[in-house]
Amino acid sequence: MIRLDNISKQNGQQLLFIEASAALQRGEKVGLVGPNGAGKSTLFRMITGSELPDEGQVMVDRGTAIGFFSQDVGEMSGRSAVAEVMEGAGAVSEVAAELRELEAAMADPERMDEMDSIIERFGEVQGRFEEMGGYALDSRAREILAGLSFSQEMMEGDVGQLSGGWKMRVALARILLMRPDVMLLDEPSNHLDLESLIWLENFLQNYDGALLMTSHDREFMNRIINKVVEIDGGSLTSYSGDYEFYEAQRAMNERQQQAQFERQQAMLAKEIKFIERFKARASHAAQVQSRVKKLDKIERVEPPKRRQSVSFDFPPAPRSGDDVVNLRGVAKRYGSRVIYDGLDLLVRRRERCCVLGVNGAGKSTLLKLVTGSTAPDSGTVSMGGSVKMGYFAQHAMDLLDGERTVFQALEDEHPRASQGSLRALAGCFGFSGDEVEKRVRVLSGGEKARLVMARMLFDPPNFLVLDEPTNHLDVATKEMLIAALQDYEGTMLFVSHDRHFLAALSNRVLELTPEGIHQYDGGYTEYVARTGQEAPGLHA
Structure with missing residues (x-):
């Protein structure tokens, strides 16, 4: 369906592709992998025709409909989320638009003399709309939005009022409703909670078109794809099989x-x-x-290209008391919405508690109560003796000063540290050489997340509270973080939608339900085995 034939592409001084070739066949589900900056997004743009290769050809079979989801969703406002999704449904939305025009024309007294031809055309268009499943479009759009965790209220509300993460879900829903011959999905798993992620996984497993996607979530990728195309050093290499293979x-x-x-x-x-x-x-x-x-x-054999892998070792954290945080009779509400009423919870030293719960169950609120960034309406939250806390919040990246360099941002947080130790720390988190002089405002989401982590982990806390720490992190950085946290001897309380991260690090599960907290000893893997579900409300 799509062929890349000897393509070469240069971006400034960087050679992204050198006479590279690959193909996407009907029904294939392909994972596109490679280090950050290797050219994955550029490849998508070349397939859609918004960018051309410097040499070689990108060939797409005639009549192939392509749907492309990228992180750059553009402006959305003035329509409901449902209407916005239906607008992107490809040919059927064009037929729907003509149908609306013809309905208006039939009601226009000034066009009475054309009425016979208008009615005839209306019949043709209506028949075509029915054939294309147009009348089921609204319910299909709602089903997809519900799968991506939209409430009825959010579906009907102005899409312009939604946050960036929710707008991305709307943009993704447009492509899923369209069901094109080929879907190009650039990081569709970003900004999704665990329930939405599993729903999307099932949707893509049952999708019968061709799929080319990138994702930093190895578990998600592994369950969907049957082929991998790797970008490395300017060439494209294909592997049959899933991500593990x-x-x-x-x-x-x-x-x-x-x-x-x-x-x-x-x-x-x-x-x-x-x-x-x-x-x-x-x-x-x-x-x-x-x-x-x-x-x-003699033709010389090249040594294998070594992927630069970073590693970080925690300096030992000071020991805390046995009781790390204790919540007693905690109540919290936002307006008329009750989040907690009489919540009791004790987190003990060296527990690694992952927090699960459907969207809106109060996962982030629990973390905010524990860290003191939100006060309970009633009840108490008390820290144990000698507890030193580190908090990674979802908005932490927005609080960085854009005019500071990476090095200055580390220095601001740790003014007494030596230059050498701060440079070594920056290197561990992927900022080597001149990269420490980059200004924060030019960093990608992943780079900002790494910088926040580095600032937090240099002088290690003995209680880590992490709210979606893996958002924006690439696979290599995620693996580094998991390896470092597996050796960490402190206590953890965290929310994550990454199942590999959950399984590797948790030894206790807190599931938030309307009836209160259900607690499970053993980690996420044991929780799945015991409940038969990967997320609250969803069956495996």
Whole structure:
């Protein structure tokens, strides 16, 4: 359906693609992977025709409908969320628009003389609209929005009043309603809660078109795709299978290439040693000449490209008391909406509590109550002895000063730290060399999240409260964070929609329900096994 044939593309000084080729066939579900800045978004833009390759061709079969979801959703306002979604439904929304015009024309007394032809055309268009499932469009749009956690009220309200994250869900719903021949989805799992994520996973598993997508959520990707296309060093390499298979295959290929490289290096060293030893002897001139020619003809094996991986080790945090935070009889409401009424909760030292609950259950509110950024209406929240808290909030990135550099932002937080230790810290979180001089305002969402983490973790707290810490983080940084937190000896209370993160780090589950908190000993994996569901209200 789509072929990339020997494409080359340069972006400023950076060579993104060098004579790269790949294809997307009917029914394939492909994960596009590669380090940040490798050219994934550029590839999407070339397929949609909004950017052209410098060389080579992008060929799309005639009549192929493409739906493209990107993080840049543009302006939306003046319509309800449902109307906005229906507007993007491709050909059927154009037919609906003509139907509305014809209905207006039939009611216009000044067009009585054209009425026969208007009625005839109305019949044709109405038949076509019915064939295309147009009358089911409204209910399908609502079903998709409900799957993405929209309440009835939000569906009817002005889309312009929604936050950026919810507008992204509207933009995604437009593509899903359209059901094009090919879906291009650039990070569709960002900004989704766990329930919406699992709903989207099921939707895409049952979608019969071709799919090309990027995602920093390896579990989500793994359950949907049947092929991986990797961008690395300007080339495109295809792997049949899911994300796990790709990782295993890539590691095996690397090991084989390393072994080949080492064997060839040993052989070359031996040949060069012979040439050096005998080049001055006339009796060996012919042999030396023959070996020089042989070396010239040998195709050199390259060593495997090493992905730069960062790692961070927590300095040991001071020990806290056994009771870390205690909530007693806590009530909290927003207007007429009761979030908590008589909540009791005790978090003990070295517990890693993940908080689950449907949208609006009060997950972020619980974290705000614990951190003191929101006060309870009644009841008490008390910290245990020697507790030193670190809080990663969803809005933390907005609080960074855009005019400061990365290094200055670290220095502001830790004025007594040495330059060397702050540079080492920046390097651990992916800011190496000159990148520490970047101004905060030019950083991507992922870079800002890494900077907030670095500021928080340098002088380690013994109680970490994390609200969606993996939003915007790429797979490599997420893996680094998981590895670091697995060795962390403090206490954690966190909300995340990333199931790999939940399973790797939790040892206690707090499920928020209208009846109160259901508590489960054991981590997220045990919770899934015990309840038969991956998220509250959804069955596995």
